[in-house]
Amino acid sequence: MDSVKFDYPESQPPVTTYQPVPPPPYAVAPPPPGLVSHLPSASVQTEERVVTIGTTASKFGPYSQNVFCPSCRQITATSIRYKTGVVTWLTSAGCFLLGGVIGCFLIPCCTDFTRDVEHSCVNCGLKVGLYRRI
Template identity: 30%
Template sequence: MDKGQSPPPYPGPPMVQTNIPYQMQQGSYQTQPGPGVVYNQQPAILSTITQESQSTAPSQVTVVVLQPQLTDVSGAIKCLHCQQQIVTETKYIIGMSAWVSCIFIAALLLWPFCFIPLCLKSCKDVEHRCPNCKKVLHIYKRR
């Protein structure tokens, strides 16, 4: 197709779009009706446990506290031993995945390189300790 030629005509009636507003005003968005998210409800597990404990002994209430999942970096958590809000100290320890990698590399007859997983932080497990009481709170195991 040369620059001077127009595209070939298409069969059918021309498309006229009359129902599309070309100039929208800012802030004219409307909220959609539908189920909203309520954040103040108790989880189903907690409410079930509370109802069971109230049916057996109305003066007792069971509270379930879920700790955040700790991974290979330090995390903010409430210590289970000293009850302080802390940021965990991490220490890398040689775990099962490092030993399995070491044995696998040795089985491939690459024995000069089999000790590399024992030196890499990415192959080691992570031990989380409380900086106040120095007790182990969690061990993050590599898979």
């Protein structure tokens, strides 16, 4: 076989070294209103205490739960009491129309799964919420 000789240029391209550029300085912006920063601030802050009295009507369910009572100012479990509500009366009317004339239409008044749930504070007895089935 014939020997083939490859001609490479004797001079190589210049090698550039990479020198990292420092990042631009970042300005520290104050946190948006409503958020609490976990970093200490250089300025003196006054402490604000927000107390919410009452609750929104969205978080109560059919079971006992922990709540903050605005009357006794403690976090306690609620005691629950079942009350007849709209679902109870609609179910009773449906049973009556389907032939429950003998008294079977009163069964929804005796079951807990059709009745509304009233939440009260265990310590002071204040009504803190109501869970309605509808």
